[in-house]
Amino acid sequence: MTKNTLKLPIYLDYQATTPLDPRVLDAMMPYLTEHFGNPHSVEHSFGWRAEGAVEAARKQVASLIGASEDEIIFTSGATESNNLALKGVAFAHPPAKNHIITVKTEHECVLASARALEGMGFTVTYLDVCSDGLIDLDELASAINDKTSLVSVMAVNNEIGVSQDLGVIGALCRERGVLFHTDAAQAVGKIPLNVDEMNIDVMSISGHKIYGPKGIGAIYVRKGTSILPLLDGGGQEQGMRSGTLAPAQCVGLGKACGIAAQDMEGDEEHIRALSLKLLNAIKSKLNNVRLNGSDDCRFWGNLNLTFDGVKSDLLVADLKDIAVSTGSACSSATQKSSYVLEAIGHTREEVDASIRIGIGRMTTEEEIDYAAQHIIKCVQNLS
Template structure:
C-alpha cells in the first residue's frame, strides 16, 4: 500500500525514532512500578520519571515539582478546570473562555455549568484573535478562572497570552492555557509568562500517545479528579505510565534543541505550499490570522467544492478539515463558523499541518494534487 504524504501533524505526530529508542528499555528491562521504592526495579523507574519531569519542566521554563503527568491533554484540561473550580468555587463561580477552544475545554465548561458555574464564551475577531480589552470587559467580581488556548489546533492562530494572562494576574484571577498545539512549536517560558495552569500532550510533539502533563504553578489550589493512591503529589492517582513518561521527556528535550530551526524550516515550506495553492487554485482563502499563527499550519477554504468529497478525493495527501476529535461530526467547523465563514466555506476548508518529517519534495506534488482535484470537482459540480 502506498501511503499518502502526511500533512496532518496537528492531529498527531509520529514518534521520533530517538524517542522510541529511549522508551523501549522501560517496556522490558526497566519495567518496574515507579511507586515501588523498596527495590531496584521501582527505583530505576522512579528515577526515569523524575528525569522526564525535569525535561518537560525545562522545555516550558517550570520547576519539576510543578509538573503532573497525565494520560494526555484532555485529562490535563479536565484536571485543571474542574480541579481549580472545585478548589476555588467558594471565591466565585464565573469562568471565561473562548468559543474557538478545543472541545476538551468547551465540554468541561459545559459540564461545570450543570454544576452551577457561570461561563462567558468570548467570540474572536475575523482573524480568530481576542484582545485584552475584550477579556477585561468580560471579567466580573465572581470570575475565578480564565482559559484561553495558546495556539488553535484548526487555524494555528496564536493568542496574545502574555497580555491576557497579565490581565488575569492583575485582577487576582487564575489563568489556564491549553498549550497542546503550541508546546514544541513555540518557545514558552513560564518564568516570564504569568500562566497558572498549562496543559500539554505527548503525541503532538513527537512523543507517544496516552501521556501528557499539567503544569500547576506553586500555591495554585487544585482538587484531584481521581483518587486511589495519592500519586503525583496527590494531584493525580494512578500507576504511572513509565515508558510513556520517558518518551514524553525525550520528546520535550528534542523539541528544546530543534524547535527554533524547525519552526523556520516549516514556515518556509508552509508558505511555499500556501502560496502555490492560492496562486494555482482560484477562489481560495486562508482562514485566520496569517501573521499570528503557528509556523506549520495553514487552513484554506475552497469555494464551490463539497468539503466531504474534497477530502475523500485528496487521496495522495493526508489532511483534515479540522480537529481530529470532531472528524465524525457532520456539522461545519465551529472554529471557522466563529470567524463568520458561511456553512459552505466552512465545509470546504482544509487544514494542512506540516512537521518534522515533511520535506521540500512533498510540497510541489501536494500543490499539484490539490490543484487537479479542486479543478476536477468544480467541473463536475
C-alpha cells in the first residue's frame, strides 16, 4: 500500500513567489549567524569573509546569464532593478534621446516607471500585443526612432507565461543602435538566457521567483552602458547602487542561480509534464476552458485559464486547499482588473473568469491529481 503523502494546502502560485530551496537556506545560514561581517569593511577578516561570499555569489549570478561578474549589481529585487533600468538609462541620455519603448503587458513596476518618466517630459511608446500575448516585431521596428534610447520588453510574462523572442528583439535593437532591457524576473533560471547571444544590455533579476530569498535581486548592466544611479550614498556596487549589501541575501541569490544552472533542464521537464497533465485532465472533463497566451512560446510553469461563465473570485474561494490566484499578486493587492488579459483581447467577463495556476520545482504529481479533481468539481458546481 502506498502511503498518502499529500499535504494541504497545496501551493500553486509560483509566479507570486517560490518556496526557498532548502539548499539555498543552508548556504545562507552561516551569513546570518557567525559570518555577520559588513562586506564593505576592508580592514578585518569579518569583512573579507562576507565580501568573499558576496563576490562568489555575484559570479554565480553572472554565470547563469553569460555575463561577467563586474556586470552584476545587487539590488533589493526586480522592482528596484526595473526602476533603475528605465530611469537610470533615460536619465543618462541627453535630451535629444528622450524616447523609450515598452509593452502594455509589462509588470506594473516597469509601467509605473515609464509613466513617471512621462511625467518628467520623456516620451514613451507602449506597444500592443497580439492575441497570443506576443509583440509584433514590425510594430517594434517602426516605433524605434532617432530619439529612442531604450527598448524594454519582458522575457516571460508574470500573468500568462508567454515568452517573447528576446534573440530577435535584441538583434533588432543592436542593429538600430538602441539599448535593450529585459525584465527577466520570471525567466531567469527557468529558460536559457545569454546576454551576449541575445544582445541584452540590461536585465532585471529577482531572488524570490527562483527559489531564493525575498528582498534581493540584481541588475545586469553591460560594460560601457551609461546608467545614472537612483540612490546616493557610499558608492557601493560601482556607484550604481549605494547601501550596505546583505551578504546572506546575496549568497542566497547566488546559490539559487547556481542550482538553476544545474537543474534547469530537469525542472523544465518536470514542470512541463505536470502542467500538461493538469491541463489535459481539466480539458478532458470541461469544455468551457481555454489556455491564455501562446501555446508555443511559453514557460509551462504558468497556466492562465479562462473558464467561460465562471466567476474566478468564487472559484478561487471554493478551491480552499489550493492556492491559485486571479492575477498578479501586485494587481490583486489593489483589486485592479488584469490589464494583461485585456491587452490580449479579453472582455471584462472573460477577465473575471480567469485564474492563474503556477507550477514549480516542488510541485508533485499527487498535488496535481488533487488539484485537477478539485478544479473540475468546483468549475462544474459554478457553471
